[in-house]
Amino acid sequence: MNKRFNNFIDKGFEILPGLLISIIVAYISIALSKFLPKLGASSISIFLGMALGNTCLHKKSFQKGYKFAETDLLAYSIVLLGGTLSVSTILNLGLSGIAFIVCQMSVTIFAALMIGKKLGFSDNFRFLMASGNAVCGSSAIGATAPAINATDDEKGISIAIVNVTGVILMISLPLISGLLYNHETFKTSAMIGGILQSVGQVVASGAMVNDSVKDLSSIFKIVRIILLVVVVLFLETLKNKKTNKDNNINPKKKKFNIPWYVIGFFITCALFSFNIIPVSLSKSFKVLSNNLEIIALAAIGLRVNFKELIKHGKSVSLYGLFIGIIQILSAITLIGIFL
Structure with a gap:
């Protein structure tokens, strides 16, 4: 039990640096999108991630966090997206x-x-x-x-x-x-x-x-x-x-x-x-899904090899x-x- 817990903690610390960077890049993109609404946070996020990932944020220690953000968070975003759509x-x-x-x-x-x-x-x-x-x-x-x-x-x-x-x-x-x-x-x-x-x-x-x-x-x-x-x-x-x-x-x-x-x-x-799923919860799903997607896009950009x-x-x-x-x-x- 202790071994599993320790492995979980170790994995968390390995993921954390890259995940935090992805989140920061995503929210910078959201802020920039207010000044560039026609471009949008999604596009800004991936392009900003690509620029930073190929210059100053390409360290090996960040890669596991980037991968977690682009795979797991995007998967959660897709599931939440379903809760905003009606047949x-x-x-x-x-x-x-x-x-x-x-x-x-x-x-x-x-x-x-x-x-x-x-x-x-x-x-x-x-x-x-x-x-x-x-x-x-x-x-x-x-x-x-x-x-x-x-x-x-x-x-x-x-x-x-x-x-x-x-x-x-x-x-x-x-x-x-x-x-x-x-x-x-x-x-x-x-x-x-x-x-x-x-x-x-x-x-x-x-x-x-x-x-x-x-x-x-x-x-x-x-x-x-x-x-x-x-x-x-x-x-x-x-x-x-x-x-x-x-x-x-x-x-x-x-x-x-x-x-x-x-x-x-x-x-x-x-x-x-x-x-x-009530409409009030669906609105929360939409906001969370959108934010997770933007974080995932930042991570994807950070991992793109120019x-x-x-x-x-x-x-x-x-x-x-x-x-x-x-x-x-x-x-x-x-x-x-x-x-």
Whole structure:
């Protein structure tokens, strides 16, 4: 008993330095986001983390704390996020709105997988780019990474590229929707909520148009987040099939494991949908989930290796650019069909 307790204390001390740094970087990012609202705390957090992690905060003694923050805290954030989403939210969009989202996500996933394959990226990296762009950016990548056994570099680089792409699109989409739809609420909201990666980017981009677009685009985004479980399980199944084929393993002998945080997300979403989780508690979940995500993003940034990013810089940037272009073209086409 004493040995276990001592091990727990030792592990805590090993984690503490990196965890504290991640928290400090996160709250500095939150403070800076008040002056840079269009960029948002999530984007600031990862970029500030990357800058500090590759200069003065890259000590080996910090790494265990960084890893705890980026894995455990992000997992808790995903579970709490489920407690802020209700299945009834889908009904506000109607069948045409839901069909648009499902088709847009499907095109994004297919495009990310195919383009990544053409550019020669690993299966894991392609899967992370698919989930990050199709669902909810960093949170989706964080949920997918352990399910497919992605490396830290694959996760860090994919999050960095998805965030960079998201910031560019966040500024561009209000301009594009203004030219195409004259900022008509439903179509503009569908474009912004159906393309942008993070919730913060959706809110910021929608707010550049008006409050109605901000609110409705957030609902489109929420529908994508609700489908996070489906996307993670789909990509995990693809990875398992590929692994089984490469290693000549009989798929029937491969145990299908559902990550605990995916189950937790589904449970909290169901509890909120049936009003078991009250609205007051859901609001607390939202605040805590957001803060944990920002801390996790800071840690991810602190662990990103610039040398590895530069090594793949040109091809990775093209990858993100191509996905973004296809997302825009797909959204324009699907809005014309469904909306």
